[in-house]
Amino acid sequence: MDKLDFVTEELEKLKDAGLLINIRTIEGPQGAWITVDGKKVLNLCSNNYLGFANDPVLKSVAQKAIETYGVGPAAVRTIAGTTTLHKELERKLALFKGVESAITFQSGFCANLAVIPAIAGEGDIVFSDELNHASIIDGCRLSKAKVVRYRHCNLQDLQAKISDEKNTRRKLVITDGVFSMEGDIAPLPEIVEIANKYGAVIMVDDAHGEGVLGRGGRGIVDHFNLHGKVDIEVGTMSKAFGVVGGYIAGSKRITDYLAQKGRSFLFSSAVTAADVAACIAAVDTLSASDALVKRLWENTKFFQGRMKQIGFNLGNTKTPITPVMIGDAKIAKDFSQRLFEEGIFAQAIGYPTVPIGKARIRVMLSAAHSKDDFAWATECFAKIGKFLGIL
Numbered sequence: 001m002d003k004l005d006f007v008t009e010e011l012e013k014l015k016d017a018g019l020l021i022n023i024r025t026i027e028g029p030q031g032a033w034i035t036v037d038g039k040k041v042l043n044l045c046s047n048n049y050l051g052f053a054n055d056p057v058l059k060s061v062a063q064k065a066i067e068t069y070g071v072g073p074a075a076v077r078t079i080a081g082t083t084t085l086h087k088e089l090e091r092k093l094a095l096f097k098g099v100e101s102a103i104t105f106q107s108g109f110c111a112n113l114a115v116i117p118a119i120a121g122e123g124d125i126v127f128s129d130e131l132n133h134a135s136i137i138d139g140c141r142l143s144k145a146k147v148v149r150y151r152h153c154n155l156q157d158l159q160a161k162i163s164d165e166k167n168t169r170r171k172l173v174i175t176d177g178v179f180s181m182e183g184d185i186a187p188l189p190e191i192v193e194i195a196n197k198y199g200a201v202i203m204v205d206d207a208h209g210e211g212v213l214g215r216g217g218r219g220i221v222d223h224f225n226l227h228g229k230v231d232i233e234v235g236t237m238s239k240a241f242g243v244v245g246g247y248i249a250g251s252k253r254i255t256d257y258l259a260q261k262g263r264s265f266l267f268s269s270a271v272t273a274a275d276v277a278a279c280i281a282a283v284d285t286l287s288a289s290d291a292l293v294k295r296l297w298e299n300t301k302f303f304q305g306r307m308k309q310i311g312f313n314l315g316n317t318k319t320p321i322t323p324v325m326i327g328d329a330k331i332a333k334d335f336s337q338r339l340f341e342e343g344i345f346a347q348a349i350g351y352p353t354v355p356i357g358k359a360r361i362r363v364m365l366s367a368a369h370s371k372d373d374f375a376w377a378t379e380c381f382a383k384i385g386k387f388l389g390i391l
C-alpha cells in the first residue's frame, strides 16, 4: 500500500464516471480555426469572444512593451513598484467601465480571491448564487464569512434568506453577471434593489459580460444602466479582451483598500508588461468601435437560431455561451469526440463543473467565426445528434 494510492483510485473513479478531463494540445495561435493534436479544427471552445487573442495590433504592442519593459516584473507591485503601463491600463479600464477607479490582478480568479476576503470576514455573511463561478466559491471559503447560497437567479429565495439574517456586521451579495456554463444573465436590477434594502454590499463578476453586453461591450452594469449602483465589478482580461489578467472596478475607496488588503495583489507578482500592453490595445479598440461586438451578436443569433431549428435544447442562454444540453456525461463525451473526428473542437462539460445529469457540449461563439463555419458546424451537430439519439 502506497500513501499516494488514493490519487490513483480517485483518477480511476473519474475515468469510470466518464469525467476524466482530456486536455488537448494546441499548436499555434487561437482563432476560429486552430490545430489541435495535429488536426485542423473549428474552434468552438475558447472565450476569445472578439478574436483579440491573435490580433495583429495587440501582438505588435506586446512585442514593443517587451523591448521597453523587459519580460518580467521581478517582484510584487507593492514592493518593487509598478510600471506606467499597469497604471495606464487601470485608468483606461475605469474609463471604459464608467467607474472612478480600477485595480488589476493576475487573473479573474485572483481578483475574486483578493476582494471577497477583503470585504467579508468572520461574523459577516455572503449571499452567493448557487451557480457562481468556482473562484467566487473559493473566495468565499477563504473569507471565513458565513456563506448562504441562494437558488440560481431566484429573487424570492435571495429576499427570504437575506431578510432572515439579522444582527450581522456586514452583508455581501455576489452574483456572476453572465453564468459561464448556462449563458443566462443575472437579474441585476432586482438584486441591487434587494441588497440595498438590507444594506448589503453588491458585487458582480462580469467575466463573461464585458466585451459582450452593454454599449460596445462595456458589460452588465452598462447593459442594465446601473452605473454607480454596483459597489464592486470583477473583470477578466482573459476572455473578450483576449489576453490574461483580472481587475476590480469601482470607487477609488474600494481600489485603494484592495491595494492594501487584497492578498493576491500584495503577495503575487503582476502580469507582464507585454500582457498589459496588449490589454490596453484591446480596451482602446473596444472604446473606439462596437463593430466586433455587433458581429459577435450577429453570429450568436445565426448559430443559436439554426441549432434551435434543428431541435437542440440550448437551456436558458441569452448570450454567446451556448450549452447544448445532453444530460448524461458519457454521451456528452462521446458527442464531443465525434465532433472532433468531424473537425469540430467543442468540449463536453460534466460534473463537478455542472451538476450530475446536466452534462452538455458548451459551444462558445466568437466574432472571429464566419456564417459558413456555423452552417457546416450545425449540420455536423445534427448528424451526430441523430446518431446518438439526442434529437
Ligand SMILES: Cc1ncc(COP(=O)(O)O)c(C=O)c1O
Residues within 6 Å of the ligand: 107, 108, 109, 110, 133, 135, 176, 180, 205, 207, 208, 236, 237, 238, 245, 246
Ligand atoms: C465568472 C468567472 N469569473 C472568473 C473567472 C476566472 O477568470 P480568469 O481566467 O481570468 O482567472 C472565470 C473564468 O472562467 C469566470 O467564468
